[in-house]
Amino acid sequence: MSVRHALLALLSEGPKYGLQLRQEFEARTGEVWPLNVGQVYTTVQRLERDGLVESDDGEAPGPQKTYQITDKGSAELTAWLTTPPADSAPPRDELLIKVLVAVRLPGVDVGSIVQAHRRQLIQTMSGYARLKENAAEDDFELLLVVDAELFRLEASVRWLDVAEARIRDLPPATATAAAPVRRTARSAG
Incomplete structure (x- = not known):
């Protein structure tokens, strides 16, 4: 599963902070796949590094740093949603x-x-x-x-x-x- 793309999807709805992303990810996946908040922050930092999201750098009032999707991130999300998964080789079952x-x-x-x-x-x-x-x-x-x-x-x-x-x-x-x-x-x- 692509946590990276799931977080982009959540951010496409509007700005969110890390803990909020984790909570919404778990709610949207039926709370079957728990997500470590550290994994959320690591993934969001990589998304930011790649120009797919941007943060407010803590400029907003309160302790939470919020993230929002960029145009490049929206394009990445659309490409992911419309590209079938690669099922050409059998998985290592x-x-x-x-x-x-x-x-x-x-x-x-x-x-x-x-x-x-x-x-x-x-x-x-x-x-x-x-x-x-x-x-x-x-x-x-x-x-x-x-x-x-x-x-x-x-x-x-x-x-x-x-x-x-x-x-x-x-x-x-x-x-x-x-x-x-x-x-x-x-x-x-």
Whole structure:
């Protein structure tokens, strides 16, 4: 997620100070992604360095330094909003890597690994489903976040189903044939 661009979006509504940016970011993302106030200030300083925002340099009354988006920042925000995410290369998915590695390890019950991950994913889905049931109907941001997570988790469960079927169809020798030879201190001699 681009915190940088989310902060630009918030600043496009008008000037804000750092703590206000953090609070509004969390509210807009359904309070699912907590944001450290230090990260806000570091990001805003970089945005200022890059000419995307400007500050009042503490000239306003009170202790809060406010930031506002520049024309360059507005153009950057528009470009980000209208550019599809780069999904050309598969992401480094830890679950995928675990299954790929486990398939080639001798003596590993890949089926039990797949089942353990499936149980965890379904348990997590149940938690999100309860969160969705208890959410206020007008909590639009939270409901969108929960829907996205439910679809993502469901896709992972479906992938595990396909992976398990493919693994079951592997000839027994295939899983261990590509495994590297383990050398012990005695055999490395």
